[in-house]
Every structure is written in structure tokens, then in C-alpha cells.
Amino acid sequence: MPHRREKLIFEYSRTGRGASGQWPAKVAPPADIPAGLRRRSRPLLPEVSELEAVRHYTRLSQLNFSIDTHFYPLGSCTMKYNPKACNQYAMLPEFTARHPLGPESHGQGFLACMHELQEMLKEVTGMRGVSLTPMAGAHGEFAGVAMIRAYHRARGDLARNEIIVPEAAHGTNPATATMCGCVVREIPVLADGDVDVEALKAAVGPNTAGIMLTNPSTLGVFERRIREVAEIVHAAGGLLYYDGANLNAILGKVRPGDMGFDVIHVNLHKTFSTPHGGGGPGSGAVGVSERLLPFLPIPIVGREGDRYRWLGEQDLPQSIGRLSAFMGNAGVLLRAYVYMRMLGREGMGRVGDYATLNANYLLARLTQAGFDAAYPKRRASHEFIITAKRQAKDHNVTAMDIAKRLLDYGFHAPTTYFPLLVPECLLIEPTETESKEALDGFIDAMVKIRQEAEADPQLLKGAPHTLPVRRLDDVRAARQLDLAWRPEATA
Amino acid sequence: MPFIPHTDDDVREMLAAIGAPSIEALFDEIPRELRTKALAGVPEGLSEIEIGRLMSERARQDGRPLSFIGAGAYEHHIPSAVWAIVTRGEIYSAYTPYQAEASQGTLQAIYEYQTMMASLTGMQVSNATLYDGGSALAEAALMAVRAHRKSKSLRFLVPANVHPHYRKVAVATAGNQDLRFDSVPYERGTGRVDIAALAKHAGEDITALVIQQPNFFGMLEDVDALTDWAHAQGAFVIAVVNPTSLALLKPPGEWGARGADIVVGEGQPLGVPLSSGGPYFGFMTTRMEHVRQMPGRIVGRTVDLDGREGFALTLQAREQHIRRGKATSNICTNQGLLMTAATIYLSIMGPEGLERVAAQSAARTRELVAALTAVKGVRRCFEGPHFHEAVIALDRPVAGVLRELANRGILGGFDLSTHYPELGAALLVCATEMRTAADIERYAGTLTEALRAARAA
Numbered sequence: 001m002p003h004r005r006e007k008l009i010f011e012y013s014r015t016g017r018g019a020s021g022q023w024p025a026k027v028a029p030p031a032d033i034p035a036g037l038r039r040r041s042r043p044l045l046p047e048v049s050e051l052e053a054v055r056h057y058t059r060l061s062q063l064n065f066s067i068d069t070h071f072y073p074l075g076s077c078t079m080k081y082n083p084k085a086c087n088q089y090a091m092l093p094e095f096t097a098r099h100p101l102g103p104e105s106h107g108q109g110f111l112a113c114m115h116e117l118q119e120m121l122k123e124v125t126g127m128r129g130v131s132l133t134p135m136a137g138a139h140g141e142f143a144g145v146a147m148i149r150a151y152h153r154a155r156g157d158l159a160r161n162e163i164i165v166p167e168a169a170h171g172t173n174p175a176t177a178t179m180c181g182c183v184v185r186e187i188p189v190l191a192d193g194d195v196d197v198e199a200l201k202a203a204v205g206p207n208t209a210g211i212m213l214t215n216p217s218t219l220g221v222f223e224r225r226i227r228e229v230a231e232i233v234h235a236a237g238g239l240l241y242y243d244g245a246n247l248n249a250i251l252g253k254v255r256p257g258d259m260g261f262d263v264i265h266v267n268l269h270k271t272f273s274t275p276h277g278g279g280g281p282g283s284g285a286v287g288v289s290e291r292l293l294p295f296l297p298i299p300i301v302g303r304e305g306d307r308y309r310w311l312g313e314q315d316l317p318q319s320i321g322r323l324s325a326f327m328g329n330a331g332v333l334l335r336a337y338v339y340m341r342m343l344g345r346e347g348m349g350r351v352g353d354y355a356t357l358n359a360n361y362l363l364a365r366l367t368q369a370g371f372d373a374a375y376p377k378r379r380a381s382h383e384f385i386i387t388a389k390r391q392a393k394d395h396n397v398t399a400m401d402i403a404k405r406l407l408d409y410g411f412h413a414p415t416t417y418f419p420l421l422v423p424e425c426l427l428i429e430p431t432e433t434e435s436k437e438a439l440d441g442f443i444d445a446m447v448k449i450r451q452e453a454e455a456d457p458q459l460l461k462g463a464p465h466t467l468p469v470r471r472l473d474d475v476r477a478a479r480q481l482d483l484a485w486r487p488e489a490t491a
Numbered sequence: 492m493p494f495i496p497h498t499d500d501d502v503r504e505m506l507a508a509i510g511a512p513s514i515e516a517l518f519d520e521i522p523r524e525l526r527t528k529a530l531a532g533v534p535e536g537l538s539e540i541e542i543g544r545l546m547s548e549r550a551r552q553d554g555r556p557l558s559f560i561g562a563g564a565y566e567h568h569i570p571s572a573v574w575a576i577v578t579r580g581e582i583y584s585a586y587t588p589y590q591a592e593a594s595q596g597t598l599q600a601i602y603e604y605q606t607m608m609a610s611l612t613g614m615q616v617s618n619a620t621l622y623d624g625g626s627a628l629a630e631a632a633l634m635a636v637r638a639h640r641k642s643k644s645l646r647f648l649v650p651a652n653v654h655p656h657y658r659k660v661a662v663a664t665a666g667n668q669d670l671r672f673d674s675v676p677y678e679r680g681t682g683r684v685d686i687a688a689l690a691k692h693a694g695e696d697i698t699a700l701v702i703q704q705p706n707f708f709g710m711l712e713d714v715d716a717l718t719d720w721a722h723a724q725g726a727f728v729i730a731v732v733n734p735t736s737l738a739l740l741k742p743p744g745e746w747g748a749r750g751a752d753i754v755v756g757e758g759q760p761l762g763v764p765l766s767s768g769g770p771y772f773g774f775m776t777t778r779m780e781h782v783r784q785m786p787g788r789i790v791g792r793t794v795d796l797d798g799r800e801g802f803a804l805t806l807q808a809r810e811q812h813i814r815r816g817k818a819t820s821n822i823c824t825n826q827g828l829l830m831t832a833a834t835i836y837l838s839i840m841g842p843e844g845l846e847r848v849a850a851q852s853a854a855r856t857r858e859l860v861a862a863l864t865a866v867k868g869v870r871r872c873f874e875g876p877h878f879h880e881a882v883i884a885l886d887r888p889v890a891g892v893l894r895e896l897a898n899r900g901i902l903g904g905f906d907l908s909t910h911y912p913e914l915g916a917a918l919l920v921c922a923t924e925m926r927t928a929a930d931i932e933r934y935a936g937t938l939t940e941a942l943r944a945a946r947a948a
Contacts, residue, residue, distance in 0.1 A: 005800060009603050009838050022570040023844040024851040024924040029739050033853075033876045037711050039741055042842040044610035053838040054572050057831075060596035061581035068580025070593075081494055082584050085539045091574075091764075094550035099560045100768030101905050103897050106556050109549030110767055123532030135622040135769065138811070138821045146667060172823050174816035179633075181667040184816045222520045253518055254525045273494075277828030278597040279587040279619070279788065281770035297663070321663030325563055325625035325656045325757065326768025338546065344536025345529070347493055354495050356517045361505040368508075379520050407593050418812070435496040436505060462796065467592040469801035477793035477805040481782065483616045484606040485792075 004468060006059045009046045010485050019050040044487070063468045064278070065412045071438045073362075075383045075415035075427025076170070076218060078248045078270030080355075083339060086273065090334035100326035104309050110330075111308035115301045117285075117337045124348055125247075125264050126257020127287030131296040133328035137245060140265025140284025141176040141212070146320040147263055147288065147295040148210045148239045149180055154295075154318060160209040160237065166195050168219050168419040170245060173212045182209055189421065193221040193375045197228055204236035214243040215259065216250065216381030218419045219374065220359070220427065230260025239263065239292075244284075247271045248431070249356060249382035252349030262289045271351070272336040283332040294318040299327050354432035355382035358439060362430055365443045370450065374422045383429035385422050386414075392424045397453040397460050399424040404471065405452065405463040409445035493536065556897065557930055559859065561880045561921025562707070562905040563624065563654050564768065565760045567735065567848060568925060569832075570839045573762045577832045587824065588790075591803040597827065598802035601790040604834040611737050611837075612730075612754040613744025614776035618787035620825040624731070624757025625657040627773025628701070629664035630786045630820060631729045631753045634777075635699040636670065637819065638752070638784040639727050644696035645670045650684045652677040652706040653731060655910040670698075679913075682708040682873035682882065684717060692724070699727035699752070704743075705736060708919065709856075709880025710873055718747030727752040734774065735760045735852065736878050738845040753777045762836025763829050772826035772833065783809060786820030851924035852879035855931070859922040862935040868942050872917055879923060882907065885916040887945040893918075895941035901934055903941075 029038075048056075065072065072079035098110055118130040134140035145163060152160040163177035164185045174184040187199045195213070211233050215223040223229065233240055242256040242264035248271045256264045268274050268283040276282075288296060298319045302311040310327075313319065343351065359380040366386060367373050374385035388399045403413030403426065415427040430439055452459050464470060497505075502514070511517055518526075537545065558566060577583065581596065588594030588601075601619045608617040621627045632647055649658055649672045661672055675692075676685045683706065700721035704712050714730075721728045730743035730751035743751035759771040777785055783806065791805035811818040840848065856879045863869050868886035885892055889906040896903040904920035911917060922931065 006599065008599070008606075009834075010606065013841075018841045018843050019570070019839045020844070022568070022572075022839050023847045024568065026847050027850050027854045029846075029850045030853045030857060030876075033711065033739065033878075036715065037713075037741055037876065039737065039739055040745075043607070043737065043742070043845075045607055045840065045842045045845065046838050047841045047843070048838055050570070050572055050839060053835060054576065056838070057576045057600070057835050058579070060599055061576065061579050063594075063596035063599070064581045064585045065590070065593040066581045067584035072586065074586060074589075077586055079584075079586060083494060085542060087578060087583070089543060089546035092546060092550040094553045094555055096764035096766050097555050097558075097566070098553055098767045099558050099566070099765050099902065100564050101560050101562055102556070102558065102767075102902055103893065105894075105897055106553055106902070107767070109552035112552075113546075113549055120533050123530050126527075135626070135826075136822070136824045138823045139622060139626075142664070142821060146663070149667065171811040171813070171815045171818070172821050175811035175814070175818040175821035178816045178818070179664075179668065179821050181669065224520055224522065227522065227525070250521070252530060253527055254521050255527050258525050258527070275583045275828065276586040277826075278582055278585045278594075278600075278831060279827035280824035281622075281772075281826045281828060282824045322656060322659040323626065323663055324769065325623050325654065325660060325771075328768070329770035330767035331764075332770050338542055341534065341537050341542050341545070342493055342539070345531075345533040347536045348530055348533060349527075350492055350495055352518075353514045354492075354497060357497070357502065357505055357509075357514050360509045360511070360517050364509045379517055403590070404592070407590065412593060413590050433494050433496070436501040464592050468595045469592055469799055470795040470797055472591050472795050472801045472803045473793045474803055474805070477791040477803045478808075480793075481616075481779075481805070482792040483602075483782070483789060483805075484609045485602070 008485055009056050012048045012052045012056060013046040015047060017047045017049060022050065070410060070412050071434060071442055072412040073414050073428045073430050074412060075429040076245055078429060078431055080273050080431035081433040082273050082275045086335040086338040089338050090331050095334060108308055111301050113334060113337045115303050115308050117333055118301060120340050121266060121285055121287055124251060125266065125287045126255030127264060128290050129293045129296055130285055130287045131300045132285045132333050133297050133323050134265065134284035134286055135324055135329045136280060136282035137265060137267040137284045138172040138176060139323060140286045141172055142179055143286045143297050143320065143323060144241050144263040144265055145176050145180040145182065147292050150295045150320050151292055152209055159207050162207045163209055164203050164211040167421055168217055169212060170218060170243060173243060193217065193219045193378055194224055195229060197225055200229060200232055204232060204238060208236050208238035210239040210241055212241040212243055214246050216246045220381050220384040221375055221378045222381055226259045246381065248351060251352040253352040257289065263292055268332060268336040273339045274332045274335040281329045281332050283329045295320050297321060297323045351432050358430040358432060358434055359383055362428060362439055366446060369443065369447050374425060383427060386426045386428060387422055388424040388426065391453050395453045395457045397457050399426050401460040401463065402449055405449045405460045406445060407464040408466045411442055411445055556900050556902050558902040559904050559920045559922060559934060560902050562919055563757055564765050565923055566765055566925050567760055567923050569762050569764060572839060573832050573835045576835055577828060582831055588804060595802060598790050600831050600834050602792055602802050604830050605790060607837050608774050609776050611734060612776045613742025614754055615779040616782050617776040618785050618789050620830045621773035621775055621787050621822065622826060623769060623771045623773045625660035626664065627755035627775050628657045628731055629661045631755045631775060632661055632665050632670055634753060634784050634786060635727045635729060638781045639698050641725060642696055642698040644698055646697055647672045647699050647701060648675050648692060648697055649701045650675040650677060652682060652708055653701055653703045654707045681875045682710040683712050697724055697726040699729045701729045701731060703731040705733060705878040708873060708882050709877040711876045711878065714746040718751060722747065722749055730754045732756045733760060734758060735849050738849040758833050761833035763832055770826055770829055772829040784819060787822050788825050848924050855922035855926050856881060859920060859931050862931050863938060866935055866939050872914060880919055880921045882917050882919050885918060887916060887942055889916045889918050891945045892941050895944050896937060899937050901937050
């Protein structure tokens with residue numbers, strides 16, 4: 001990638017220039033709008049030609065790593081290939097033009113896709129009902145915990161406001177519990193990566209609303225005592241929430257519903273390959289067991305004979321309500337639908353198979369090459385953790401330095417410093433769509449970087465060297481806030 | 492195998508490196524009794540040819556009726572360049588810009604977006620987007636509680652003419668933290684906030700007043716008076732605005748003597764297709780003094796080790812991955828792809844293009860209202876200035892008329908009778924620059940027929 005500054009779009013702007021071929025004809029603003037309600041000065045929007053805009057944003061795109069251009073082993077994010085067909089068929093003109101409040105008579109095709117998606121998600125998660133409306137994983141978590149609260153409240157069980165999370169949980173878990181008005185209680189994880197069941201037994205009680213778990217956990221290992229965990233929480237009157245962040249590992253192998261979970265969110269942008277889009281849109285469909293069915297967020301799609309219709313407040317009077325203005329990220333849901341139909345029954349199991357094969361292969365080769373696994377006695381799930389604690393001690397080279405140097409070798413960095421309880425950790429998730437050659441290339445780069453760490457640690461400390469920018473001054477970014485361009489600020 | 496590149500030789504070599512006899516053996520830590528038997532409910536896989544055929548058939552079933560529905564989602568022209576760029580793999584298949592050096596494209600686009608939205612709304616800072624307009628209002632309420640140091644009531648005044656779905660999202664999202672949303676009535680003659688009814692709340696501890704401009708009925712509020720009233724009570728003002736309208740209308744930063752405190756809205760009109768309701772994006776802007784209470788991602792401009800300009804996520808100490816249970820929100824994504832679409836849209840439109848879109852939409856809506864109210868049995872519900880929507884009253888129940896219209900290929904508007912039964916047979920209609928004079932004529936003609944059919948039934 002070039003060391004190149006791409007100007008801001010505003011710096012291309014010239015008064016009087018514009019992409020007028022894309023504009024509607026000029027008409028006078030309506031005379032009935034009183035002067036006091038009108039805008040007095042024009043907003044700061046660029047005045048550029050279509051070519052200038054196209055060239056600028058194309059150049060910006062070239063400053064990004066992406067799945068289409070780079071191996072992207074970002075742990076816990078499931079950066080698998082996003083098939084082009086999913087985008088093309090979700091963007092058929094009838095689908096993109098369909099108004100969210102359009103009548104069911106002109107939405108049977110779309111609703112059929114949504115209903116089948118609900119059914120397929122029920123099947124692969126082992127849950128009884130699904131709502132597609134949450135717009136991201138964290139939004140699905142919110143829906144899930146809100147349903148747990150609503151369930152306890154409906155039973156008059158008002159004291160239950162504690163959500164238990166393992167210390168390795170995603171930050172969204174405790175943040176979600178807080179947003180739902182709950183109190184967070186963290187429990188430790190044992191040295192082998194499993195939840196400390198004794199600590200769990202001590203933590204549950206009459207205030208327990210539920211537990212939020214990711215399985216396989218964020219440590220990249222399967223929670224082996226999950227049935228016991230479920231029994232303890234259920235016996236205490238709590239419910240189990242499944243964070244679907246790592247569903248890719250077990251797709252077609254084991255279902256959250258069969259493990260005893262009562263509610264789950266599925267990150268469609270991970271397991272079902274909808275695009276990450278530079279940070280969204282996601283989609284966090286939620287599934288529930290029998291007892292939470294009445295509380296699902298609305299709307300959901302119902303089927304009567306061969307007709308589909310929206311189910312709303314009248315149908316689900318105990319629903320936790322509406323979480324989006326319309327029905328969530330519908331276009332993302334269509335992409336997930338296409339992907340699931342293309343995989344089919346057999347393909348679902350292959351996802352779990354090859355995601356796991358790739359992770360275990362990388363883990364085996366990296367440990368053979370001298371890297372330290374955080375949980376050496378465990379199988380990798382679809383991801384695993386390497387700890388650079390030894391490199392940090394011997395050569396003063398951190399996980400971040402290794403991550404930044406990987407960028408120079410053309411690999412996106414793994415997730416660093418998460419989970420927080422493993423020092424100098426690199427959480428690596430290759431996904432099933434990468435070839436053996438891609439994995440071997442990554443291993444070669446890691447081996448070279450380790451040699452560099454021994455021979456010339458400064459090379460790593462100063463990395464990356466070949467990207468559009470070198471390491472950025474985050475402290476300055478936060479202290480001298482520059483969050484919007486001003487014409488006078490750039491001469 | 493679809494999307495999986497492994498050959499048999501690859502698998503053999505990989506298993507040998509692992510020291511496992513089979514792929515199946517890699518799952519030996521999962522208790523056997525939990526293993527999935529079969530996924531009978533999932534159909535067999537389809538090839539791209541087959542799924543293409545199925546999706547085209549489903550799309551054809553839905554058709555492309557002529558639509559006059561607005562109500563929070565608007566059909567505007569999207570320049571071809573917008574989605575041609577947005578669907579480039581480097582944008583479409585990138586993730587959150589946590590590795591700033593490898594994400595400068597995404598980060599710079601966010602910085603440009605923040606600049607445009609701050610200016611469009613007349614505020615100082617913007618975040619990198621939230622999920623949609625409804626959830627943005629909910630987040631704004633939660634933010635107001637944090638930012639407003641004096642108000643302890645967690646109480647919000649929300650006029651009944653704020654989008655009914657947004658009000659529901661706010662309750663569903665923020666109700667768990669004991670925020671209360673009290674309704675304020677609208678005037679029956681104008682559809683605007685009833686200032687006399689609002690005045691009864693004088694002296695109460697109110698965290699914020701929500702003002703939607705244009706309101707859900709399309710009518711323009713006296714935003715200066717409402718803003719000044721709220722500030723006189725010590726309440727914040729949360730503005731909910733349509734971004735297209737801001738090319739013509741006074742930005743919330745200039746409302747009243749001090750301007751709104753938090754501005755949110757639905758970003759969909761800026762280059763995002765209707766797409767059955769999403770993915771859209773919610774925007775949020777505020778004054779610099781409140782930036783640390785703002786939820787969602789924020790990008791800042793800084794320098795690298797060599798002093799070169801660059802962009803990075805900043806103020807991350809507000810966010811869940813650092814603050815966990817004490818974060819400003821549990822939000823962990825933005826609607827990046829849609830934000831990028833909006834940034835390209837606004838670049839191609841520029842100030843002049845956006846003004847034309849707004850003015851054309853307003854003009855078409857006036858033509859639409861004139862044509863529809865010329866039909867026997869149709870009148871306008873509210874008097875006063877409006878933007879690109881209006882409420883019309885019919886002399887027959889709306890549902891039946893809309894069905895008749897739909898049978899004739901026209902989506903006539905949004906039926907208000909569920910959310911506003913007091914208005915009787917009322918219909919919210921909208922026209923944008925996409926509707927032609929011929930479209931409007933066709934609607935008026937068909938409405939005449941549909942009403943006749945409804946009267947006969």
C-alpha cells in the first residue's frame with residue numbers, strides 16, 4: 001500500500017462545481033414555508049464532479065484491508081468470504097424499492113424469505129421461536145436480556161436483576177446487562193478455560209436473572225461442563241443466554257437449544273456471512289425457547305396457510321416491544337437467507353468442520369514453530385489464542401507489535417488484548433473459507449516476525465512500515481479533539 | 492464444496508500436522524449426547540443458478556407498485572455511483588477500523604461524514620452513526636440523562652406527533668432504565684405541538700423535550716418557540732429531523748436562542764434504498780460539551796509517528812470494549828456501509844443538489860395534495876406549512892381504499908387510523924422528486940375509482 005495522503009473531499013471542492021446530471025431539476029422552495037423556519041446559510045457539503053467523488057472514494061477504499069483483498073484472521077469476528085450472490089439477489093430492484101410499510105399483498109415474496117429464514121435459524125439453533133429485528137449482535141443481546149427480565153417480571157419474580165457473566169465475556173455482555181437495568185456479576189474462569197463451576201454455584205441465588213455465555217468461549221475452547229452450568233442456573237431460577245458470536249465453530253455440530261440455553265442471538269454478519277461493511281450493518285436475530293416465546297421483539301413474520309403476514313402487538317401483547325423503526329436490517333436478512341439456502345443442510349455442518357480444521361491446523365503449526373498456545377491442552381474451536389508473554393519478556397515485543405508487523409506482511413492482524421485475562425494475547429480465527437496456502441503464508445509471516453523480534457525488535461516496535469500511515473497518536477486524537485473539518489483549519 | 496477451498500490432499504496434510512485421525516475427532520471435547528443429529532428443517536443447498544431463479548421469482552411476486560408512502564422512509568434518487576462504490580469489496584467486506592493503519596479509507600470516510608452531518612444539523616460533533624432513526628432517539632434519551640447534570644427525573648416530554656414507532660422504540664429501549672416518556676398532545680387544526688398543553692408542564696423537572704421537524708404528519712413546528720420554552724424550564728431539546736429537509740429548513744443548532752442539545756434522525760433518505768426497512772442508519776450530532784456522553788464510535792484526525800495526518804477511533808473510553816458495564820451504550824458497531832453510502836451521496840449532491848431534492852419533493856407534495864383534495868370526498872386534515880408529506884382525510888375507511896388502490900398498483904400512503912384513531916379516516920401521503928406529474932394524475936384518477944368502489948361496497 002502506498003504512503004499516500006488522499007485529500008479530504010472538501011479540499012476538492014470548488015464553488016459552482018457539481019454533479020448536476022444526478023440532480024433533479026431546480027424549482028423554487030415552497031413559498032408557504034415562513035422565513036423564520038428556513039435555513040439561512042448552506043451546509044458544508046463538497047461541490048465536486050461525479051468523477052472527483054468516484055475517484056476520491058475509490059482511492060479511500062484502496063487504503064483499507066478487507067476480506068476481498070487480505071486474509072483477515074480477526075478472532076471472534078468470523079471474517080469469512082461474503083459471497084457476491086448474496087448481495088446481488090438482496091439488491092434486486094423489487095427488494096430495494098420495497099417500502100417497509102408497504103402492504104402484505106405486495107410483500108409476499110420478501111415475507112416468504114423472512115419466514116423461511118426464521119425457520120432455518122430455529123432449526124440450526126434448536127430454539128422454538130425467532131425474531132429477526134435486532135440490528136447487531138449487541139442489539140440482539142439487549143433483546144435477549146430484556147426478554148429474560150420480562151419473563152421474570154411476568155411471573156412476579158421481581159428481585160431477579162443479576163446477570164452473571166464469565167470474566168472472559170465480550171464487553172457488550174456487561175454493557176447490555178446495564179442497559180437492561182441489571183447488575184453484573186462476574187465469575188472466574190479456570191486455568192483450563194472452562195467456567196469455574198464452584199464459583200457459579202456460589203454466585204447464583206434468588207436474585208439471579210440469568211447467565212450470559214459464549215460457547216465455544218472467547219478463549220477459543222468449548223465449555224465442556226455446559227450441561228452442569230445449565231442445571232445450576234435453571235435450578236436457581238435463572239435463564240441462560242447464548243451469545244452467538246462463536247456459533248460458526250459449532251454450526252451443524254451442536255445446537256445451543258440442546259445445550260440448555262433459553263435465548264440466543266445469532267450474528268448473521270459472522271456465521272451467515274453478511275458483510276461487515278467497515279463496521280456494520282450487523283444483524284443479531286434472536287431465538288428463544290418455549291417459555292420466552294411471548295416476549296419476542298416485534299414484528300415477526302407469521303404464516304397462515306400459504307400467506308405470510310406481520311405479527312405485531314396484537315399477536316404478542318407481552319412482547320418486549322419494537323427495537324427498530326421498521327423491522328431491522330431487512331436487506332442484511334435477505335443476504336443471510338441467500339447464504340443459508342446456498343449452503344443447505346450439508347453445507348451448515350461443513351462450516352463447523354472446516355472452520356475448526358483450519359483453526360486447529362494453524363494452532364498446531366504455530367505451536368510447532370515455537371509460539372505459545374494459551375490453552376495448550378485444549379482443542380481449538382474455530383479460533384484459538386497465542387500468548388506473546390515470552391516474547392514480551394525476552395525481547396520487549398508486545399502482541400500489538402506482532403499485530404502491526406503482520407500488516408506489513410499483508411495479513412490483517414488477529415484480535416489483540418481480548419480476552420483481557422490472557423496476557424499479550426492474539427486471538428486468531430481463520431474461518432472455513434481460507435485455503436491451506438493462505439494459512440501457510442500466515443504461518444511463514446509469523447515465523448519471520450518471531451525471528452525479527454529476536455534480531456531487530458525495533459523493526460516490530462516501529463511497524464507498520466508499508467501502510468498509508470504508521471502508528472497513530474491516539475493520545476493526541478483524544479486530547480486535541482479534531483472531529484470535523486473546518487475550512488479555516490486547512491490552508 | 493461451496494465457499495470452502497479444501498482438497499482431499501489439503502485435509503489429509505492438515506490432519507497429519509494436527510495429529511488427528513479425522514475432522515470429526517476435532518470435536519471430541521463436545522459431550523457426545525449433545526451432538527446434533529440432522530438439520531431436517533434446512534433444505535438441500537442450492538447453486539447460484541437455482542437461488543438466482545428463486546430470488547427473482549420472489550422479487551417478481553412483490554412487484555414495483557407506484558408508492559406514495561413516506562412515514563419515515565423515503566424514495567429518493569440514488570446516483571449510480573453511490574452503490575457502485577459502496578459494494579466494492581474494500582468497503583463492503585472490511586471490518587471495524589480497529590487496526591487504524593489498515594483502515595484509513597473507512598476512518599477518513601467517517602471523518603468526512605461527521606463533518607457533513609455536523610454542518611447539516613448545525614451542531615459541532617457527530618458520531619459515526621447508530622442503528623436507525625428510532626434507536627437513535629432512544630440513545631439520545633439515555634445520553635440526555637447522562638449529560639443533563641441537574642435533571643434527576645428521567646422524564647421526557649414526547650409529543651404525539653413524533654413518529655409513533657420511534658416512541659415505541661424509545662420505551663422498549665430505555666424503559667428498562669426507568670426513563671419515562673410522557674405524551675404531549677398536538678393541535679387538531681394544525682397537527683403541531685399544542686403549546687398551551689405543553690405550558691402546563693412549566694416548572695416541572697423535565698430531562699428533555701423531543702421535537703420532530705417536520706413532525707410525523709409532515710407539518711412544520713414552531714421550533715424556536717418550543718426550544719426556548721424547553722430551555723426556560725431547564726430541559727434539554729432533542730431534535731428529530733429529516734436530513735433532506737435540512738437543505739431548506741433551519742438546522743437544529745439554530746433553533747431558538749441556544750439551539751437544540753442533541754440531534755438525531757433517520758439517515759435513509761441520503762442514498763440508502765428503502766429495502767423493507769433496513770439496513771438504514773441513525774445519525775446523532777451534539778455540542779462539543781456533550782461529546783463524552785455520546786454513544787457510538789467517533790473518529791478523530793491525528794498524526795502518525797512521522798507526523799503525517801491520519802485518522803483513528805477516539806474517545807474509546809466511552810465504549811463497551813473498554814468500559815464494559817459502565818459504557819455509554821452497549822453499541823459496538825455503526826452502520827458503516829450505509830454511512831459510507833450517505834457520505835458519497837452528499838458529495839455528489841452537494842449543497843445545490845440536496846436543496847433541489849428538498850425543493851422538488853416539497854413541490855411535488857403540494858401538487859399531490861392539490862390533486863387529491865380535488866377528488867370528491869377528500870380534504871386536507873391540517874392547515875399550515877409542511878415539507879414533503881401531508882395528511883388527507885377520506886370519507887371512507889382508509890384500509891378498504893388502500894386495498895382498492897393496491898389492487899390497481901398504487902400504494903396510496905400510510906393509514907393513520909391505528910396510531911391516531913381520533914383523526915378518523917386519515918392517510919399520510921408523500922411525494923418526492925421521484926414522482927412525476929403523470930404519477931400524481933394517475934393516483935388522483937385511481938383514488939376517484941377506489942373511493943367509488945369503496946362507497947359501492
